[in-house]
Amino acid sequence: MKEEQWPAELPVAQVRVARPTDKLPEVERFYCEGLGLKRLGSFEKHSGYDGVMLGLPGFAYHLEFTQHEHGSPCPAPSADNLLVLYIPDRQSINKIVQRLARLGYPEAEPENPYWKEKGAVTIADPDGWRLVLMPSAGIG
Known part of the structure; x- marks a missing residue:
């Protein structure tokens, strides 16, 4: 079976889904300790933001969570997101x-x-x- 490739008109090398939180340590614990993702990177005090990138080593699909020093409220949308x-x-x-x-x-x-x-x-x-x-x- 031939492996599918990204189309030439959309040359994507990595996919990252990012969202803010006011609970960065708890979110990291949920996705790492609970789910089993790994912490791939992080940053602190970047224009007032701290953040973590989570995923699986060697895969180009990541989750990023950020928290601003003045708050990053991000209420969950519906229960179907x-x-x-x-x-x-x-x-x-x-x-x-x-x-x-x-x-x-x-x-x-x-x-x-x-x-x-x-x-x-x-x-x-x-x-x-x-x-x-x-x-x-x-x-x-």
Whole structure:
């Protein structure tokens, strides 16, 4: 099977999703200690901002969280704004869910019943943004 490439008219080398928070240490703990991402980089006092980049070493997909010294309120939008991770191994999902529960982040009821019907688990991060752990090897 031929591996797909980014189209020439969109030569993307990396994808990073960034958002502010007022709970930078808690968010980092949720995504690193709870979910299992790694801290790839960080910065402090850059024009009043501190931040961390989280992801998996060797992959060009990252999450960035920033916090401004005067506050970075970023209320979660609706309960249906999601970060969905497709994980083919149910046992791995269960371990992640248990780690997050031990950190104080229990399962949340998804707004869209599709996720529960497909066996996915939804958990709100410290800011209320939703993470979905979907038991699937592919996108569906």
